[in-house]
Structures are given as structure tokens and as C-alpha cells.
Amino acid sequence: MDHQAGLLRLGIFAAILAVMALWEAIAPYRPATAVRRPMRWLTNFGLLLLGAGLTRFTVGAAMIASAVLAQQQGWGLINLVGLSGWHGGFLGGLIAIVALDCAIYWQHRLTHIVPLFWRFHRVHHCDTEFDVSTAIRFHPFEILASALYKSFFVIALGADPWAVVIYESMLSGFALFNHGNVHLPRGFDRLLRRVIVTPDMHRVHHSILMNETNSNYGNILSVWDRLFVSYVDHTKTNDHDMQIGLEEFRDKRSQSLWGVLWLPFRQP
DSSP: OHHHHHHHHHHHHHHHHHHHHHHHHHSOSSOOOTTTHHHHHHHHHHHHHHHHHHHHTTTSSHHHHHHHHHHHHTOSHHHHTTOOHHHHHHHHHHHHHHHHHHHHHHHHHHHHHSHHHHHHHHHHHTOSSOSGGGGGOOOHHHHHHHHHHHHHHHHHHTOOHHHHHHHHHHHHHHHHHHTOSOOOOHHHHHHHTTTBOOHHHHHGGGBSSHHHHTSOOOSSBTHHHHHTTOOOOSOSSOTTTOOBSOTTOOSHHHHSHHHHHHGGGSOO
């Protein structure tokens, strides 16, 4: 199953990445700084490869393995209330997906609250532009910690392995979508963000103003930000004039691949 799940996730990821990159190329919402773009993509995709390599040789398919183990042993809330198996599989899977999205909301929020976690998460936020490649800009150690965190919740929930595959595919797909340098018609965006996170909603989260950075933590469902009072509707400035990134890490050194790998161990 690990091999099948991996191929499925990779295929979905590659397809959505291609669509979003094409959309950005045809109709970019914010003008990209062409001189910096090649270095940014080298840094961001370099982080993706390093993160994938680290997890491949460490925790690997930890979430799938955790789900299989929980299913075999009857562990977790979903198994305890009898929503596993063919008779309750759909409802159990839906509960698992929604609960995991809530858990990831809190993981994201904690990376902004806990100073040690923020040191690693600021690699994601120090990007000075905002496009589909920002979605993959994470320090390898944060990716590793995230995999362990999610595996714990998979066991606690007793999530079905295929529900985990579906959620992970949705998570990476939505990350690419809501980091896109694209814009939806205002009315449609307003309607859509009542349910899911949109690019205009998530762009606020990458503002240089910290009260805006510390908002809109949602990944798939937008309800968590409204429920836990972290929703900010729009930036103080308009979307085109707002600055992206962190004030203290805008130099060329902080934007290189080596610079972002070393960034968690630097003082601002």
C-alpha cells in the first residue's frame, strides 16, 4: 500500500503543481521580481528535495504505517466507537479527514507561538515573494517533526489508511492552491472562503506585519480560523502593495539554499 499511496500522492502533487504554475504564468496576480525568481525556485525546490530525502530515509511513510498499526490493533477513537470497517468506513474516514485538518491547524498555530518551532517555521515565512513554490518552502527538520506529529494523531484517531492518503493528498494540493500567485473574482472568493482557504485569504498570512502573519492558519477548511478567532479578512494595505516575508531576513544570504537551512540557528 505504501508504494501505491506514494505514487498517488506524487501524481496528484505534480498535476496540481503544473496547473498552478501555468495559471501563474498566464495570469499572475502580483508581479514577480524576475531577477530573483530563479534563485527563489532553486531554494524552494531544493528544500523540497532535501525534505523528501530526509523523510525517505527516516520516518518515510510514518503516517500510513501508523494508520495500518492502529487498524490492526483496534487503537484510536474511530475504532473505539465502531466507525471502522465497511459499515462505518465512510463516516469514519470523513471524521478522520476533518479531525486531521483541525490538528494541522493547531500544529501551524503552535509554530508561530513556540519560539523553538518558529525558528524553523520562519524559513517558510522569509520568502519575499508569494507563489506556488512558497508552498514547498519548509525546513527539512520541520517536515520531519510534522510527520511525527501527524502520525501521533493518526494513531489517536485510529484513522483508516486510505483516509490518511486522501487527507495528505488534499493537504499538499490545497497548499499549492492557496499559495498561488493568482486571484479569484471577489464574489466567488468570498463564497469559497466560507468553506475552504483561498489564495487571497492565505496571502494575508504572509504579510510582513506580524499581527497579520499571526492569522489565517488554516490549510484546507477555513472554519478553524473563524472558530478559534484567528481570522483576518484582509491586509491593511492592498494585495499588490503589501510586503511579503520577514523584515529581518530579506538579505541575499537569507534567501539562498544554504542560508535558509542555517536560518533556524541564526539570531535575527
